[in-house]
Amino acid sequence: MKAIVYTEGGGPEVLRLTERPLPQPGPGEVRVRVEVSGVNPTDWKSRRGGPPATVAEQVPNQDGAGVVDAVGEGVDPERTGERVWLWEAAWQRADGTAQEYVTLPEAHAVPLPATASLDTGASLGIPAMTAHRALTVAEGGPTRLAPGVLGGRNVLVAGGAGAVGHAAIQLARWAGAFVVATVSNPYKAELARAAGAHHVVDYTAPDPAAEIRRAAPEGVDIVVEVAVAVNSGLDLAVLAPNSVVAYYADTGGAEFTLPVRETFARNLRWHGVLVYTMPDAAKREAVAAVTAALRDGALRSGEESGLPLHRFPLERTADAHAAVEEGAVGKVVVDV
Structure with missing residues (x-):
C-alpha cells in the first residue's frame, strides 16, 4: 500500500x-x-x-x-x-x-x-475535540455538550474562520449559546457567519471590545482562544465575572501576563487545552458529543458552511x- x-x-x-x-x-x-x-x-x-x-x-x-x-x-x-x-x-x-x-x-x-x-x-478529530473541551471547562460544566446545555451563556470564539473556531461556533450554537466570533477581514467574517456566529467582530477595528460588549452587554462567559498572548487584554475587557478563557494555541506569542488583583477579584480563569493530554473521560465525552452533533446535522464542512x-x-x-x-x-x- x-x-x-x-x-x-x-x-x-x-x-x-x-x-x-x-x-x-x-x-x-x-x-x-x-x-x-x-x-x-x-x-x-x-x-x-x-x-x-x-x-x-x-x-x-x-x-x-x-x-x-x-x-x-x-x-x-x-x-x-x-x-x-x-x-x-x-x-x-x-x-x-x-x-x-x-x-x-x-x-x-x-x-x-x-x-x-x-x-x-x-x-473533525483534533479541531472538534479541542472545541468541545474549550466549551466544557467553565465553572459548573457541562462536561458534555448537548442541545440547550449552554443556553443563556455568551461564547466568544477568537479566530472564527479557523478549523477549531469553526467547530466551536457550530458546537456552541448547537448547545444553545449566543456566539460572537472575531476575525481579521470581511472574507473570514463571511465564513464565521456561515458557520453560525450570531455576531462577528473585526478585531483589527479601533475598539473591538466595545463592539463585543454591545453584542453581549453582560459580558462573555467562555472564550475559545487561539491567540492568548495577543488577546489577553481584549479578553479581560469583555469577560463576565466567574468566566473562563480556554486557550489551545500559542499563536502570536509564547507568553502572556495578567493583572493579579483584577483576575482574582472577578474570579476569572485561564484554562489550557490540548486534546492529546486531556483526561480520557473528557475525550470520551467529546467523541460522544461530536457524534451526536453530527447526527443532528450541526457539524458541517465546505465553504457554504464556513x-x-x-x-x-x-x-x-x-x-x-x-x-x-x-x-x-x-x-x-x-x-x-
Whole structure:
C-alpha cells in the first residue's frame, strides 16, 4: 500500500511517498481504508520535531475518515464496512492517516452518520475535540455538550474562520449559546457567519471590545482562544465575572501576563487545552458529543458552511502540510 513517511525532522520536504506492507489489526483494533486524511497544525509541528526515538519512520496526520475493512480479536465483526471518522491516529503511534490503510484502537474509529460526508469526518478529530473541551471547562460544566446545555451563556470564539473556531461556533450554537466570533477581514467574517456566529467582530477595528460588549452587554462567559498572548487584554475587557478563557494555541506569542488583583477579584480563569493530554473521560465525552452533533446535522464542512476545503492527492501531502503551515484559511485535506 502507498504511504507518506518521514524519518527525520524538518520542513515538508522530509515527507516522502513509499510502499508499505498491508497492516493487520491486532486485538481491540480495526483496520480502516482511509479515504480522506485531515491535516492539523500539530501534524506539521510534530514533523518539525521528527519521529519519536522509538520509531524508525512516522506516518503523519492524526485525523481522517474512511471505511473499516477488517477487525482484530475482540472487535465486533459487524463493524466491517462501517464508515468512520478517526482521531488521534498518530499520537504515540507510528501510523497516522496519510496512508491507504491504518490500524488503530477501535475507539479511535467512530461511526460516521450516513448524513455526514467523509470530508466532514476528516475535518473533525483534533479541531472538534479541542472545541468541545474549550466549551466544557467553565465553572459548573457541562462536561458534555448537548442541545440547550449552554443556553443563556455568551461564547466568544477568537479566530472564527479557523478549523477549531469553526467547530466551536457550530458546537456552541448547537448547545444553545449566543456566539460572537472575531476575525481579521470581511472574507473570514463571511465564513464565521456561515458557520453560525450570531455576531462577528473585526478585531483589527479601533475598539473591538466595545463592539463585543454591545453584542453581549453582560459580558462573555467562555472564550475559545487561539491567540492568548495577543488577546489577553481584549479578553479581560469583555469577560463576565466567574468566566473562563480556554486557550489551545500559542499563536502570536509564547507568553502572556495578567493583572493579579483584577483576575482574582472577578474570579476569572485561564484554562489550557490540548486534546492529546486531556483526561480520557473528557475525550470520551467529546467523541460522544461530536457524534451526536453530527447526527443532528450541526457539524458541517465546505465553504457554504464556513469551512473551505483545500484538497491535495496523497503524493502531494508535503504541499498539504505547507499549506497548513502557511496559514491556509479553512481545512486542508488529503485524498488518499
